Amino acid sequence: MNEIRRLLNYEVVRRSLRGESMRAIARAMGLAPRTVKKILAREDLRRTEGESALERELPARRAPRVSKLDVFGERIAAWLERYPDLTATRLLEELTREGFDGGYTIVRHHLNAWRAEHAAPKRADQRVETQPGHQAQFDWSPFKLEDGTIENVWSCTLAWSRGRSFFADDNQRQPTILRRLVDSFTQLGGVPRECVTDTMSGVVDGWEANQPILNIRFVDFAAYYRFAVHISPRRYPKYKGKVERPFRYIDENFCNGRTFRSREEFREGLAWWRDTHAMQRPHPVTKRPLTEMLDEERPHLQSLPRVPYDTRDIVQRHVDSTAHILYETNLYPIPEKHLGQLVYVCVGPDRLEIFDRGVHAIGEHARIADGAGQTATSDRKRRGRYDITLLQERLAAWGPAAEDFATKLRLRKRTPGPELDHILKLQVTWSVDDVVAAIEHATKYGAFDGRAVERILEARFRPRRLAEQIADATRAQIRDAMRDHPVEQRALSTYETLRLGDAPLRDSREEDARDETADETETE
Structure with a gap:
């Protein structure tokens, strides 16, 4: 009324x-x-x-009106049972074929009412509170700055106290995830016993039988810090709502009414806002400030390891003909004696360390901004583009087949330097044994060309992963170390005791009687 x-x-x-x-x-x-x-x-x-x-x-209920669709009710229900995603336009087309003379609006209203009536019941959300120090949740969320660049905001939230840490990065790669977890544990004052996240790259490699397959390196990180990894169900963000809610607060409070012109300005503001606003909010249950709740939870967290986990990424690079390695469009100088070889590069946020195949440090450089296209400074005398003799020696070290191929390629090519350099670079993707096999195949058909060797590798061999390359190098080191201490196979008789057991002990009185009988026999 x-x-x-x-x-x-x-x-x-x-x-x-x-x-x-x-x-x-x-x-x-x-x-x-x-x-x-x-x-x-x-x-x-x-x-x-x-x-x-x-x-x-409430207004008085109207009596149900007769609809043109009433006579088609059973047909519509059958169509929707068979095709749940049927649109109103397609439904109208089918009804028109059946003799329906109505319009689109009545069909759309009927379709919406039918779907609302047959929709699956929604599950009520239930807030789950854990014990102090038991659980933390972490995730990423992208935010767009005024100049169009994207900043990925990291949030790690303790489930009991709602203590939070925020950081911002330009990427969501695994080394960044590990580094931000270390920073969060340090800022929060300890490590929880369980961490909850979603199916993010670097944590989960995939799903099988509706179960997540965790990344091996992340599992190693979790073992180092002694926390269990719990992956939330797919397409269910409310499962980790304690870390999802802060992102909305960032959007509504931190980013609302503020303009950030650079990444540095955004990151400085985020750190200030975390201390002065986010951590001063009242706890949703106890209504106490989050800083007080965090101070109360810290004694229940696990202690941090004495030495933080090395979160640097490891990549392999080929030392080119100018004795440089290329990383993220930037060139870094390497000692010339490693020209044409593969080296390991440990990539940190500020510095790069380079190691040879024997894991001996051979260089260290300040990291240049990714994508800058610059060359790290060096006081080394600049050399020519290609040292053909040195490149040929590197290739000859792979065996007679590679040495013969390099000699013939040098005779047939007017500029053999790029070809030799290209073949040496193939060891980044394929094993040296596979490259040599491809060289032998190319020699058989007179294809003295770097691209021909690469095509043979692509057609006949499988590229190897970095883990396999490191394993090959480790096996070679073990063989060298054990060369002077070979492991010899034991005779099978050595294991006879394990199979039959020890021989039974004899009675000492029987042994004495036998000895006396033997003595009498000798006297006679």
Whole structure:
């Protein structure tokens, strides 16, 4: 019942109580006499029988109207059972073929009502509170700056105290994930016993039988810091709502009404906002400031290891003909004696360390900004583009087949330097044994060309991963170390005791009797 109708009823009742007749009330208020009679009768009925608050506040229900779609109800239900994603346009086309002469709007309304009636019941959200020091949740969320660049905001939240750490990076790679976890554990003052996250790259390699396959390096990191990894169900962000909610708060409070012109400005502001705003908010359950809750939870966290986990990424690079390695479009100089070889590069946020195949340090450089296309400074004398003799020596070290191939290639090519350099670079992707096999195949058909060797490798061999390359180098080191201490196979008789057991012990009295008999025999 709307307000105007209520005021009208009140005025009619008031005049009636004052003694005015129905005709006089109708004349004074501009109503029909029977309208006044109905109002007074309805008010008397309300007083005698009463009414619910819902009937009083909600509009009266209309009687269901006959629809043109009623005769097609069973057909529509059958179509939607078979094709749940059927659109209103397609449904209208099918109905038109069946003789329906209505329009699109009535079909769309009917389709929406049917889907609402047959929708799966929604699951009520249940807040789960854990014990202090038990769980943390972490995730990424991208935010766009004024210049169009994307900053990836990292959040790690302790489940009990809601203590939070925020950082921003330009990427979400695994080394960055590990580094930010170390920073978060340090900032929060300890390590929880369990970490919850979603199916992010660098943590989960894939799913099999509806179970996550964890990344091996992340598993090693978790073992180092002694926490269990728990992956939330796919497409269910509310499962880790304690870390999802802060991202909304960042958008509504930190980013709202502020303009950031650079990454540095955004990161400085985020650190300030975390200390002055985010950690001063009241806890949703206890209503105490988050800083107090975090101080109370810290004693329940596991202690940090004495030495932090080395989160640097490891990549392999080929030392080119100018004695440089290329990383993220930037060139870094390497000692010339390693020209044409493979080296390991440990990539940190600020520095690069280079190691040879024997894991001996051969260089260290300050990291240049990715994508800058610059060359690290060096006081070394600049050399020519290709040292053909040295490149040929590197290739000859792979064996007679490679040496013969390099000699013939040098004789047949006017500029053999790029070809030799290209063949040496192939060891980054394929094993040296596979490259030599491809060289032998190319020699058989007279294809003295670096691209020909690469095509043979692509067609006949499988590229190896970095882990396999490191394993090959480790096996070679073990062989060298054990060369002077070979492991010899034991004779099978050595294991006879394990199979049959020890021989039974003899009775000492029987042995003495045998000895006496033997002595008497010798005397006779």
